[in-house]
Amino acid sequence: MNWIAIGTLSDIPQRGARCVDTPSGKVAVFRTAEDRVFAIDDHCPHKGGPLSQGIVHGAAVTCPLHNWVISLETGKALGADEGCVRTIPVKVEGDLLFIALEAHAHKAA
Amino acid sequence: MREKLVIIGNGMAPGRMLEHLLERSPERYEVTIFNAEPRVNYDRIMLSPVLSGEKDYEQIIIHGDGWYIKHGITLYKGHKITKIDRTAKTVTSEHGVTESFDKLVIATGSVPFILPVPGNNLPGVLSYRDLDDVNAMLVAAQSRAKAVVIGGGLLGLEAAAGLKARDMDVTVVHLMPTLMERQLDPAAGYMLQRELEARGIKVVTKATTQAIIGQHRTEGVMLADGRVIPATLVIMAAGIRPNASIAKDAALETKRGILVDEGMRTSDPDIFAVGECAEIGGEVYGLVAPLYEMARVAAARLTGDDSATFVHNDTPTKLKVTGIDLFSLGDFADGDDRQEIVLRDATAGVYKRLVLKENRIIGTVLYGETTDGAWFNDLKKKQVDISDMRDTLIFGQAYQGGSPLDPMAAVAALPDDAEICGCNGVCKGKIVGTIKEKGLASLDDVRAHTKASASCGSCTGLVEQLMTLTLGDNYNPAAVQPMCACTSLGHDDVRRLIKAKGLKTIHAVMQELEWKTSCGCAKCRPALNYYLVCDWPGEYADDYQSRFINERAHANIQKDGTYSVVPRMWGGVTNSKELRAIADVVDKFAIPTVKVTGGQRIDMLGIKKEDLPAVWADLGKAGFVSGHAYAKGLRTVKTCVGTDWCRFGTQDSTGLGVRIEKFMWGSWTPAKVKMAVSGCPRNCAEATCKDVGVVCVDSGYEIHFAGAAGLDIKGTEVLGLVKTEDEALEVIVALVQMYREQGRYLERIYKWTKRVGVAEVRRQVLDDVERRRAFYERFVYSQKFAQVDPWSERVSGLHKHEFRPLAAVGVAQAAE
Numbered sequence: 041m042n043w044i045a046i047g048t049l050s051d052i053p054q055r056g057a058r059c060v061d062t063p064s065g066k067v068a069v070f071r072t073a074e075d076r077v078f079a080i081d082d083h084c085p086h087k088g089g090p091l092s093q094g095i096v097h098g099a100a101v102t103c104p105l106h107n108w109v110i111s112l113e114t115g116k117a118l119g120a121d122e123g124c125v126r127t128i129p130v131k132v133e134g135d136l137l138f139i140a141l142e143a144h145a146h147k148a149a
Numbered sequence: 150m151r152e153k154l155v156i157i158g159n160g161m162a163p164g165r166m167l168e169h170l171l172e173r174s175p176e177r178y179e180v181t182i183f184n185a186e187p188r189v190n191y192d193r194i195m196l197s198p199v200l201s202g203e204k205d206y207e208q209i210i211i212h213g214d215g216w217y218i219k220h221g222i223t224l225y226k227g228h229k230i231t232k233i234d235r236t237a238k239t240v241t242s243e244h245g246v247t248e249s250f251d252k253l254v255i256a257t258g259s260v261p262f263i264l265p266v267p268g269n270n271l272p273g274v275l276s277y278r279d280l281d282d283v284n285a286m287l288v289a290a291q292s293r294a295k296a297v298v299i300g301g302g303l304l305g306l307e308a309a310a311g312l313k314a315r316d317m318d319v320t321v322v323h324l325m326p327t328l329m330e331r332q333l334d335p336a337a338g339y340m341l342q343r344e345l346e347a348r349g350i351k352v353v354t355k356a357t358t359q360a361i362i363g364q365h366r367t368e369g370v371m372l373a374d375g376r377v378i379p380a381t382l383v384i385m386a387a388g389i390r391p392n393a394s395i396a397k398d399a400a401l402e403t404k405r406g407i408l409v410d411e412g413m414r415t416s417d418p419d420i421f422a423v424g425e426c427a428e429i430g431g432e433v434y435g436l437v438a439p440l441y442e443m444a445r446v447a448a449a450r451l452t453g454d455d456s457a458t459f460v461h462n463d464t465p466t467k468l469k470v471t472g473i474d475l476f477s478l479g480d481f482a483d484g485d486d487r488q489e490i491v492l493r494d495a496t497a498g499v500y501k502r503l504v505l506k507e508n509r510i511i512g513t514v515l516y517g518e519t520t521d522g523a524w525f526n527d528l529k530k531k532q533v534d535i536s537d538m539r540d541t542l543i544f545g546q547a548y549q550g551g552s553p554l555d556p557m558a559a560v561a562a563l564p565d566d567a568e569i570c571g572c573n574g575v576c577k578g579k580i581v582g583t584i585k586e587k588g589l590a591s592l593d594d595v596r597a598h599t600k601a602s603a604s605c606g607s608c609t610g611l612v613e614q615l616m617t618l619t620l621g622d623n624y625n626p627a628a629v630q631p632m633c634a635c636t637s638l639g640h641d642d643v644r645r646l647i648k649a650k651g652l653k654t655i656h657a658v659m660q661e662l663e664w665k666t667s668c669g670c671a672k673c674r675p676a677l678n679y680y681l682v683c684d685w686p687g688e689y690a691d692d693y694q695s696r697f698i699n700e701r702a703h704a705n706i707q708k709d710g711t712y713s714v715v716p717r718m719w720g721g722v723t724n725s726k727e728l729r730a731i732a733d734v735v736d737k738f739a740i741p742t743v744k745v746t747g748g749q750r751i752d753m754l755g756i757k758k759e760d761l762p763a764v765w766a767d768l769g770k771a772g773f774v775s776g777h778a779y780a781k782g783l784r785t786v787k788t789c790v791g792t793d794w795c796r797f798g799t800q801d802s803t804g805l806g807v808r809i810e811k812f813m814w815g816s817w818t819p820a821k822v823k824m825a826v827s828g829c830p831r832n833c834a835e836a837t838c839k840d841v842g843v844v845c846v847d848s849g850y851e852i853h854f855a856g857a858a859g860l861d862i863k864g865t866e867v868l869g870l871v872k873t874e875d876e877a878l879e880v881i882v883a884l885v886q887m888y889r890e891q892g893r894y895l896e897r898i899y900k901w902t903k904r905v906g907v908a909e910v911r912r913q914v915l916d917d918v919e920r921r922r923a924f925y926e927r928f929v930y931s932q933k934f935a936q937v938d939p940w941s942e943r944v945s946g947l948h949k950h951e952f953r954p955l956a957a958v959g960v961a962q963a964a965e
Contacts, residue, residue: 051950061956093698093702094671094698097671105708
């Protein structure tokens with residue numbers, strides 16, 4: 041894994057998200073109410089809505105455009121909708137956040 | 150020839166007696182009723198919800214005028230009987246009407262006990278017995294002054310909670326060391342006191358009232374220790390006395406009340422007495438269940454069934470104050486031959502006490518958690534030996550025999566003769582049987598046919614569980630749509646409970662109302678955030694993460710993830726400086742599209758999120774504030790040119806539009822609010838399809854509301870005509886505040902109006918001047934905290950994380 045530091049936990053509000061620009065597009069990094077951190081592509085499988093702008097609840101986010109609910113753990117759409125968004129490995133060490141971009145680099149290349 | 154039945158009094162007991170009578174023998178009597186109160190039969194135990202504003206009078210009527218007509222009953226309203234002539238067998242009213250009878254029923258109820266202290270007849274001293282008292286209290290409450298309730302029993306506390314809900318400063322003065330000492334032991338009484346104090350009701354115990362002081366009306370209550378509690382309203386709730394004077398005058402046997410035998414007959418075999426005025430076996434009653442039992446017995450005897458007899462039964466006491474769960478039953482005094490089991494969890498606010506004698510329950514006090522009340526009651530009634538379950542008895546029915554913690558299972562396990570509705574004495578078997586027999590499918594049907602949950606309503610949940618058990622999936626409980634999957638409560642319940650329980654954070658709401666998810670969802674969180682913003686202005690801190698992105702970023706998100714920005718142009722009026730500033734911003738940020746909106750404002754579309762703070766900074770320098778075009782709040786007030794330019798304009802519509810917008814901008818509402826002001830009936834501002842519209846006419850301002858031109862197309866309703874611009878503004882503000890307080894989140898004004906009724910809105914914000922003023926003032930108060938320009942806040946750095954990426958990583962970035 042090629043871990044890249046992207047910032048600190050306190051940079052992201054609880055129940056909120058921030059974006060990271062990567063060669064393969066925007067990645068949304070989420071922080072839940074329990075301080076769990078997830079990263080997924082910032083692109084709703086439905087019509088491409090920016091998931092980072094949605095409301096975070098539990099370990100899920102509701103897309104701001106058409107209210108699809110996406111699981112942050114699996115990237116899968118919940119409920120009746122079907123679709124999936126790519127999840128990106130993320131880890132927290134102390135206060136520091138890292139994502140693993142190896143897969144991305146290949147894809148970008 | 151029918152026999153003549155005359156009834157004195159038209160309260161709940163004779164009302165119920167008539168129902169039984171009509172069921173048993175509809176043709177037997179020609180019925181005449183004299184009622185001192187000038188109205189039909191209503192549910193007196195629901196006066197507390199009327200006082201607190203949860204119900205209105207129409208909702209608590211038991212028998213409307215039509216019912217009397219349908220059954221051929223003559224009802225004299227406002228006729229007090231002054232004389233019973235037993236020899237001539239007639240009664241005479243104070244208006245001189247004389248009616249003869251074959252059988253007479255006295256149901257004169259009780260009179261409040263007025264403390265014999267100086268000043269007890271001053272204006273501003275009221276009792277709490279009937280609708281007139283409640284109406285008088287509501288008038289007093291409008292001044293939002295100070296109230297003292299004398300008496301910390303059931304009635305006094307309900308009055309106190311109701312007045313508090315009407316924003317009065319309330320103190321309860323109670324003679325005994327703890328509240329409701331007849332129903333609660335000291336521990337539960339103390340918990341109740343703490344709960345009331347947490348809601349802002351002051352409680353003074355061990356307090357003897359010495360005098361009520363005041364020159365021309367009440368100014369305060371003086372206690373025996375010399376303390377004076379200021380009060381512009383004093384409620385006497387220190388007890389009731391059976392009203393037996395007319396029976397005494399007629400030489401019927403009386404003691405405390407009118408003496409009756411077990412068939413409800415007085416010392417004159419043709420005269421019966423039922424209700425609070427009757428004394429039976431040395432007891433007089435104030436709770437509704439035994440009164441209904443008297444009604445049943447009297448009806449049976451009147452139709453010749455002499456087997457019916459009144460049997461004394463303990464009745465559980467429940468306090469009808471929203472959010473306080475309290476149940477008490479039977480005897481719970483200490484004694485050598487008694488043992489007790491107590492569960493106390495002060496933090497959770499739960500207290501349960503069972504008093505046992507020879508391994509049988511004789512008394513129960515439940516506070517905070519009362520679901521097992523019916524079960525304990527059943528064990529007590531049947532005198533079940535509880536030795537085998539002693540260890541787990543206090544935990545309730547769900548823990549007996551290892552059965553699961555499913556509330557439905559507990560109800561399913563209840564025996565058929567378990568009492569469900571204490572007020573009406575209806576047991577489980579009767580409810581289930583009637584549902585099956587008559588094919589009932591709605592709660593209202595069950596209420597109509599069995600009376601279960603038709604009185605105080607505290608057993609509604611149990612009745613609904615029985616309906617679910619009986620009907621399975623065919624029953625959709627209460628048909629209240631839950632807010633979302635996180636709760637089974639509907640919007641209205643949640644709003645009511647937020648107020649009643651004084652919940653002031655989203656976390657507290659979810660905790661107290663037992664949300665099923667840890668932090669809600671995208672449906673409930675914005676709704677809760679709005680309710681809290683609306684209900685607790687100045688106290689509640691807006692939860693940014695519970696707002697939709699449009700309100701978080703103060704711009705409208707568009708399909709490609711860019712945003713659009715609408716600066717406020719008051720009343721749609723602009724000038725060269727503003728237009729130039731907009732043009733400069735469009736150039737500087739290469740904004741691809743500029744468009745005039747339907748509400749006469751300029752929309753700049755296609756702005757990148759990162760640019761938003763800079764765009765706002767430039768617009769702000771030119772004097773613009775956010776147009777809230779994204780908000781569940783006031784958006785625009787569209788105008789025509791009115792008297793300024795138009796040949797036909799009758800009033801300064803532009804000026805009024807600007808005034809309304811400047812007054813109301815920044816306010817959050819359940820859904821977006823769009824307004825318009827037209828200067829004449831030609832209606833160039835299209836005011837008649839707006840949430841609120843004004844059409845100016847020669848004689849003043851015609852105020853419209855509840856229009857829509859979106860998913861639904863609907864012309865407005867006319868609220869009314871006012872003479873001056875000031876009045877127009879006040880009415881509009883009051884209307885919006887009423888909607889803010891009652892609307893469900895995302896429910897537009899026209900949908901809310903459909904639910905509440907045009908007449909009701911008109912009554913509250915147009916006809917009732919005091920109420921209008923109160924709405925207006927609450928709006929003005931909340932504006933102190935709401936009229937903040939979100940753009941300048943963001944430009945100054947608030948939430949700046951929102952607009953910048955966290956990081957940029959990867960080779961592509963470096964190569965750029």
